[in-house]
Amino acid sequence: MPRAEIDHWLDLDAALLDHLFETAQAVGRAQMAAFNPARIGVMLAGLEVPHCHIHVVPIRGVHDLDFGNQDPNPDAAVMEDAAQAIRRELRKLGYSNVSE
Numbered sequence: 001m002p003r004a005e006i007d008h009w010l011d012l013d014a015a016l017l018d019h020l021f022e023t024a025q026a027v028g029r030a031q032m033a034a035f036n037p038a039r040i041g042v043m044l045a046g047l048e049v050p051h052c053h054i055h056v057v058p059i060r061g062v063h064d065l066d067f068g069n070q071d072p073n074p075d076a077a078v079m080e081d082a083a084q085a086i087r088r089e090l091r092k093l094g095y096s097n098v099s100e
Helices: 014-035 076-092
Strands: 039-043 055-059
Touching: 014 039, 014 055, 014 076
Parallel strands: none
Antiparallel strands: 039 055
16 A cells, blocks of 8 residues: 555545555455455545545445444454455455565
8 A cells, every 4th residue: 555645635646546446446355255245335534634545444334434333442353353354355366465
């Protein structure tokens, strides 16, 4: 993932925006395989931190994109299990440069 301090997605050059969405699509495919949600939501909000980034979220409905509905203190073991599942699915999709 690129780490450029670009505040607003409207300021991204086309090549970087394309790369971000290609990466988001790969992560979304891995989430779909790992968690079998109804859909994978994508959101560019940009209010919580001063740089552009894409949220890729397994969802059952649009309410899952409201961060106010999320657990502010998720169990670290559950989060690590989810991260491992996403990494495993990314590797299955052919992304060999995924960290352990």
